[in-house]
Amino acid sequence: MSFTELAHERYSCRMFSDKKVEQEKIEKIIEVGMAAPTAVNAQPVKIWVMNTPESVAKVAKATNYTFKAQTIFAVGASKENGWVRPFDNKIFSEIDATIVATHMMLEIHDLGLGTTWVGYFDPAKLQEQFPQMKEYDIVGLFPTGYPSDDAKPSPRHTESKPESEMVEIL
Numbered sequence: 001m002s003f004t005e006l007a008h009e010r011y012s013c014r015m016f017s018d019k020k021v022e023q024e025k026i027e028k029i030i031e032v033g034m035a036a037p038t039a040v041n042a043q044p045v046k047i048w049v050m051n052t053p054e055s056v057a058k059v060a061k062a063t064n065y066t067f068k069a070q071t072i073f074a075v076g077a078s079k080e081n082g083w084v085r086p087f088d089n090k091i092f093s094e095i096d097a098t099i100v101a102t103h104m105m106l107e108i109h110d111l112g113l114g115t116t117w118v119g120y121f122d123p124a125k126l127q128e129q130f131p132q133m134k135e136y137d138i139v140g141l142f143p144t145g146y147p148s149d150d151a152k153p154s155p156r157h158t159e160s161k162p163e164s165e166m167v168e169i170l
Contacts, residue, residue: 001110006106006109006110007106009109010105010106010109011114011152011153011154011157012115012116012117012153012154012157013067013114013115013116013145013147013151014065014067014116014151015067015068015147015148015150015151016067016068016069016070016114016143016144016145016146016147016148016151017145017146017147017148017149018070019145019146020051020070020071020145021051021070021071021113021144021145021146025111025113026049026051026071028107028111029073029104029107029108029111029144030047030049030104032103032104032106032107033045033047033075033100033101033103033104033107034047034100035103036096036099036100036102036103036104037099038083038092038096038099038100039082039083039092039095039096040083042081042082042083042092042093042096043081043096044077044078044079044080044081044082044083044092044093044096044097045075045076045077045078045093045096045097045100046075046076046078046133046136047073047074047075047100047104048073048074048075048076048130048132048133049071049072049073050071050072050073050074051070051071051072053070055072056069056070056071056072058129058130059072059074059121059126059129059141061125061126061129062121062122062123062125062126062129063118063120063121063122063126063141064120065116065118065120065121065141065143066118066141066143067116067143069115069143069144069145070145071143071144071145072141072142072143072144073104073115073141073142073144074126074130074133074138074140074141074142075097075100075101075104075138075139075140075142076097076133076136076137076138076139077093077094077096077097077136077137077139078093078135078136078137079091079093079137080135081093082094082096083096093137094137094139097137097139098139098140101117101139101140101142104142105117105142108142108144112146113144113145113146113147114144114145114146114147114151115142115143115144115145116142116143117140117141117142118140118141118142118143119140121138121141123137123138126138126141
């Protein structure tokens with residue numbers, strides 16, 4: 001499959017089967033996340049994997065949107081370790097974490113799995129459950145698994161603004 005096909009085919013999966021994600025696939029997702037580019041290669045990012053019933057139950061205390069996935073990734077950004085653009089002091093750590101998460105999402109789909117980017121969670125509750133996340137801005141949670149037979153893209157999946165609204169050639 002070409003990258004363009006992958007980018008168009010991937011969708012936000014919100015229904016998962018009971019089949020567990022194999023450890024080899026989890027390792028591949030982590031590998032691809034770690035290969036993602038970051039500003040000046042500072043790598044101010046942390047990836048957490050929650051794939052035990054106990055850790056997934058802890059995530060559910062911070063969000064209703066686990067979609068019964070048995071594996072959930074979290075990606076966090078460390079402001080203290082991110083590159084800072086000297087002209088305006090823009091910290092790039094959240095951008096870096098977003099790039100890492102996007103790479104992971106595309107790999108998840110390429111491996112025949114599904115995920116969605118969950119931004120609707122209570123960071124304080126999540127960090128209460130997982131104190132090791134306290135020093136990070138969590139950019140997203142990624143429930144991951146095999147799509148159920150009923151999983152399908154949202155009706156809005158293929159909707160886009162017109163190119164004229166999103167692109168300007170200068």
